[in-house]
Amino acid sequence: MHEFHELLDTASLAMARSEGFVPEDLHASLRANVASLRRRSGFFGDVMLVALAGGTGSGKSSLVNAIVGGDVVRTGVVRPTTDYATAIVPSHLREAVAPHIARLGIDVQMTVERDSAIVLIDLPDFDSIEEAHRHIVVEVLPVVDAVVWVFDPEKYADPDIHRTFLATLAPYSDQFVFALNKADTIGSTDVVDAMVRDLRRLLSADGLTDVEVVASSARAHDVWGVDDVVRSMDRRLDVKRTAYLKATTDFRVLADRGYRACLEDRESNGDSDARALAAATFVSLGVQAYAVHHSMKHQD
Ligand SMILES: Nc1nc2c(ncn2[C@@H]2O[C@H](COP(=O)(O)OP(=O)(O)OP(=O)(O)O)[C@@H](O)[C@H]2O)c(=O)[nH]1
Ligand SMILES: [Mg+2]
Structure with missing residues (x-):
């Protein structure tokens, strides 16, 4: 162009x-x-780099696995689980994007057989006891094209996440998708709906406009709502644009x-x-x- x-x-x-x-x-x-x-x-506008970011244990790695349909990245009950940024690269893109991704400071690349123009990047948590994790997140976020912010019902209102990250990123609203994951841990759909509305309100107070929040469960054997997260990505994150x-x-x-x-x-x-x-x-x-x-x- x-x-x-x-x-x-x-x-x-x-x-x-x-x-x-x-x-x-x-x-x-x-x-x-x-x-x-x-x-x-060479591949600008043909490939999109999308990171999953969020607090520890919110289910970022589980959501990555649910989106690609396999156990690609490690998930865990011991917090924090993910120590480094991992790119999940569709095999047909590997040759074009691998050197670029390596230069972004993303050390690990996994190849998946997937007909997609999206490279997903599983990040460590940003509210970790490990300062190194926050550092990785701060380094990687500016170099990706879009972010799926993964919240859970316990911590979605954490002022640190809103103040330190989201409020400073208000100009980038169009680049974001929001998941309220672990929605299965809430018994009532009315309460889930109220939390989704509440999170939308908090994001709007952060200065983010036109946000979409989708409830999901990425729990192995009880996956639901992940298709809605993918649809929200498709709607908001056009690969060309x-x-x-x-x-x-x-x-x-x-x-x-x-x-x-x-x-x-x-x-x-x-x-x-x-x-x-x-x-x-x-x-x-x-x-x-x-x-x-x-x-x-x-x-x-
Ligand atoms: N009930 C429920 N459990 C989930 C869900 N998503 C993930 N889990 C569980 O929560 C724990 C943490 O999941 P991870 O996917 O490792 O979370 P993470 O955000 O990648 O964690 P870090 O890498 O430490 O930042 C695991 O035991 C998962 O099985 C969900 O939607 N519902
Ligand atoms: Mg993880």
């Missing part, structure tokens, strides 16, 4: 022009985004940060033409990212 390549060029230009005016971590994010998107150019929507949202967020950083730098160091040019380039980046995002989102 021509406009998308122009957007990457503007991002590179913003990087070059803002050197010294914006914080190094902003530069690093821009650099990583551009490099990763250029690396993916999702990677573009995610990337353009990243650039909108980074352009906004870059522009603000330039203004702050002016407060401290006074006017300069070079900085004004950097600020203007961030504005261009934001406008271009918005235009590509809008046209992808509303394309038939």
Whole structure:
């Protein structure tokens, strides 16, 4: 897509022009985004990377197994069970995506016979006693195209999850699917429905718009609702568009940060033409990212 390549060029230009005016971590994010998107150019829009994220024991690994229909990743009663990010790659995609996934810091890749354009990524928990787990989640979330957030009835209202993760990710609402898993542990369907509504309300208070929450049970031998999770993924996460929507949202967020950083730098160091040019380039980046995002989102 021509406009998308122009957007990457503007991002590179913003990087070059803002050197010294914006914080190094902003530069690093821009650099990583551009490099990763250029690396993916051969299969961008044909493959979608979807992570499963959530608290310990919410059933992420069980849900992965239920979605792919096999015991692919380890599940367990001893918490936490999953120690590293694992990509579940349909075999026909392996050659194209394996090197890219390895460079994202996802060490383990499992191949499954599955006619799908989705690479699922089973993450460790983010509320672990193991700080390393949270670290992995924080590293991996920004590099995937979409996330299935897996909650359970006990912890779905945990303020840490809402405040630390979801409220900061409000611009990415379109990239998310929500499962209230372990719904089988609640005896009454009325109570499950009330919890689904309550979770939807909490997500909306986090600033996430148009969310869908689906109740599921991924318990071995009592699987239900997982088809609804998959349908929610199909409805919300179009393979052709999702990677573009995610990337353009990243650039909108980074352009906004870059522009603000330039203004702050002016407060401290006074006017300069070079900085004004950097600020203007961030504005261009934001406008271009918005235009590509809008046209992808509303394309038939
Ligand atoms: N009743 C019930 N049990 C479930 C469900 N999903 C998972 N479990 C059980 O809950 C325990 C934890 O499941 P996992 O799939 O390992 O959970 P996880 O989120 O991957 O856990 P971590 O890897 O530690 O973060 C296991 O004993 C599963 O069998 C569910 O929907 N209902
Ligand atoms: Mg797990």
